[in-house]
């Protein structure tokens with residue numbers, strides 16, 4: 001089996017399979033210590049990376065150019081490494097059923113090329129059992145190699161939070177697990193070179209740990225969303241309530257909002273799928289998912305009520321929508337619930353201008369058919385301003401800026417609770433938030 005010393009001396013290489021939000025920053029960081037080869041099937045992405053451009057915005061041009069990491073779309077690259085990290089997407093289908101086809105095909109590709117003595121590490125988020133019960137048999141069958149004697153397998157979930165410059169990989173404890181002690185030791189030393197590690201007792205425990213981290217967040221946000229809906233009926237702001245409740249030492253600081261993206265809104269479905277397969281219907285998790293998945297409908301209906309108070313025909317209102325990504329400070333529009341909110345409002349007859357300095361215009365058009373205004377100044381002064389994402393560019397808007405963007409009696413919709421309600425109302429505008 002490959003040893004840490006061989007990797008440390010750069011006699012043997014690491015290959016990262018899948019250079020997205022997770023794989024690329026990891027590969028760049030590892031390349032500061034090891035000989036690292038980056039592999040991705042997306043040839044356009046490889047060409048971009050070769051030019052020093054990371055479309056996810058996670059790694060700067062300067063860091064990419066300084067890095068010794070190499071990029072390739074040729075699967076032969078995998079054969080040049082004995083420590084192989086798989087970081088490919090794990091989405092759900094339109095029925096919220098885990099779609100493991102990408103993990104399976106990446107596994108097959110790795111198995112076709114891997115050498116004897118390799119360790120294959122999965123970083124993709126999965127439900128307990130995927131690594132050992134689904135991927136391992138594929139590797140054994142395709143490669144013809146035997147576990148323990150000829151290769152090792154491991155799971156180490158990625159907990160990175162894209163767009164978050166504080167909790168970077170080097171500051172996040174890496175949970176590791178492996179098929180035997182020798183594999184554990186190599187993982188401990190490889191990942192230990194970039195951050196601190198924690199040994200999970202088994203591969204399944206490590207898989208489960210990752211999936212419950214996001215499930216816990218999802219359920220807690222769902223509770224906040226439910227409370228927000230109840231308090232709306234009482235004309236109470238959930239934020240005023242939370243401010244008071246948060247003064248208790250054991251009150252958890254969650255806030256309501258739209259839960260999109262490909263982690264928090266997806267990972268619970270991996271666990272609920274497995275639970276149902278085992279004959280258990282997970283009521284809390286599914287009910288939380290249901291609330292979060294429909295939150296945009298509640299928001300849209302409430303915004304509509306407020307918009308009707310402007311006394312104009314909905315279709316004639318000038319509306320601007322700021323932010324389309326699923327969360328702040330990233331260009332990621334996958335499973336964005338902001339898009340769902342936008343579409344819901346369009347179904348009422350609104351025709352909002354859309355502005356988001358982080359989003360790729362062509363991608364937004366291609367994925368959702370939504371036109372993007374590249375220059376904010378091309379948007380007229382509006383009747384309704386909807387700030388849907390807490391991008392740092394929007395979070396810094398002061399009252400003068402908000403007044404500049406809106407008409408005198410406009411409605412300002414503050415989805416992320418960024419602004420001061422009293423100041424806005426004093427300016428003659430009306431205000432909506434959860």
Ligand SMILES: NC(=O)c1ccc[n+]([C@@H]2O[C@H](COP(=O)([O-])OP(=O)(O)OC[C@H]3O[C@@H](n4cnc5c(N)ncnc54)[C@H](O)[C@@H]3O)[C@@H](O)[C@H]2O)c1
Pocket residue numbers: 017018019020021022023039040041042045087088089090102105106107109123124125126158159160161162262263
């Ligand atoms: N993005 C996050 O916030 C985050 C955080 C923690 C964990 N995760 C998990 O990490 C995994 C990867 O997520 P991501 O956000 O990096 O995805 P991503 O879509 O940004 O990147 C995945 C990359 O894998 C490539 N790919 C697909 N099939 C491939 C194959 N067969 N061989 C080589 N490359 C292939 C794609 O071209 C893409 O570049 C998922 O399981 C996700 O749930 C994501």
